[in-house]
Amino acid sequence: MQTRKLGNTGIKVSRLCLGTMTFGEQNTEADAHEQLDRAVAFGIDFIDTAEMYPVPPKAETQGRTEAYIGSWLKHRGSRDDVIIATKAAGPGLEHIRGGPRLTRDHLQRAVDASLERLQTDYIDLYQLHWPDRKTNFFGKLGYVHDEEEDTTPLEETLSALGELVTAGKIRAIGLSNDTPWGVMHALRLAESMGLPRAASIQNPYNLLNRTFEVGLAEIAHREDVGLLAYSPLAFGMLSGKYLNGARPAGARLTLFERFQRYTNPLAGEATAAYVRIARDHGLDPAQMALAFVNSRGFLTSNIIGATTMAQLEDNLASESLKLDPSVLDAIDEVHRRIPNPCP
Numbered sequence: 001m002q003t004r005k006l007g008n009t010g011i012k013v014s015r016l017c018l019g020t021m022t023f024g025e026q027n028t029e030a031d032a033h034e035q036l037d038r039a040v041a042f043g044i045d046f047i048d049t050a051e052m053y054p055v056p057p058k059a060e061t062q063g064r065t066e067a068y069i070g071s072w073l074k075h076r077g078s079r080d081d082v083i084i085a086t087k088a089a090g091p092g093l094e095h096i097r098g099g100p101r102l103t104r105d106h107l108q109r110a111v112d113a114s115l116e117r118l119q120t121d122y123i124d125l126y127q128l129h130w131p132d133r134k135t136n137f138f139g140k141l142g143y144v145h146d147e148e149e150d151t152t153p154l155e156e157t158l159s160a161l162g163e164l165v166t167a168g169k170i171r172a173i174g175l176s177n178d179t180p181w182g183v184m185h186a187l188r189l190a191e192s193m194g195l196p197r198a199a200s201i202q203n204p205y206n207l208l209n210r211t212f213e214v215g216l217a218e219i220a221h222r223e224d225v226g227l228l229a230y231s232p233l234a235f236g237m238l239s240g241k242y243l244n245g246a247r248p249a250g251a252r253l254t255l256f257e258r259f260q261r262y263t264n265p266l267a268g269e270a271t272a273a274y275v276r277i278a279r280d281h282g283l284d285p286a287q288m289a290l291a292f293v294n295s296r297g298f299l300t301s302n303i304i305g306a307t308t309m310a311q312l313e314d315n316l317a318s319e320s321l322k323l324d325p326s327v328l329d330a331i332d333e334v335h336r337r338i339p340n341p342c343p
Contacts, residue, residue, distance in 0.1 A: 020305070130177040
């Protein structure tokens with residue numbers, strides 16, 4: 001398993017990261033422990049979760065994913081050889097603290113609650129799940145500036161995170177679902193105020209959404225804020241299992257109507273083209289899609305997720321797959337023809 005630096009923190013993480021947002025909804029606690037055991041045995045030492053998980057987010061299940069990881073850590077008894085990343089929710093989910101904000105009070109309560117569920121004394125990477133300001137994230141388009149918006153000053157957020165680092169509750173901080181302006185603003189403030197510097201940014205990146213390459217990729221390289229790529233299979237679309245309107249029993253898009261980001265007609269056309277490339281070259285479509293993400297120089301870690309052990313094994317196999325230049329050329333040709341159908 002290849003490892004990558006986590007910003008300038010001195011921490012190294014596996015190139016594949018185990019995503020866990022299905023734990024507690026599509027996966028039982030026993031399923032979760034089995035996945036965690038297999039991932040670690042394979043060489044993954046990086047595990048990503050969030051206080052709002054599992055998804056879809058609901059009051060009755062909120063925090064269950066962290067709790068499953070916590071029971072696994074307690075049973076395992078060796079905390080220091082895994083890197084645990086979790087996230088604080090931004091505005092919009094009223095069932096979390098009556099509506100979460102990225103204020104000092106909310107972040108302190110959020111970290112303490114996550115530590116309790118995870119049954120650990122510290123979090124290796126603590127991320128802001130989405131900004132406490134109105135901007136484009138989760139596929140939203142049409143940014144409109146609002147001078148009167150109700151937002152928590154980023155100075156307060158970073159200062160609160162600095163206090164949590166000093167207290168030993170978190171080791172490093174990261175951003176998520178943010179923009180080039182947001183990343184650079186956070187870096188400038190951290191430098192001028194002597195506060196913790198973002199080590200990573202967790203944003204979507206896959207064959208249907210390569211928008212990270214415009215703006216953020218340069219920041220990742222020049223500012224040492226690497227990508228933690230989520231949705232590398234575009235909610236499973238790039239496996240090809242949803243082609244021609246198919247909805248397999250138990251699959252995410254079959255179960256939950258909310259996951260529509262990668263299902264528009266252009267996305268279907270692009271997916272079919274990528275699947276053809278994989279099959280023409282004797283590759284598994286999902287493994288090809290993951291190997292493409294793995295090959296990017298701005299990547300810190302690729303967050304894979306699975307609901308079955310068979311899916312997990314397929315995803316793990318992408319670690320050793322190196323794509324031939326002819327495959328990469330064919331992928332780029334599709335991208336030129338149908339660029340980013342799902343921003």
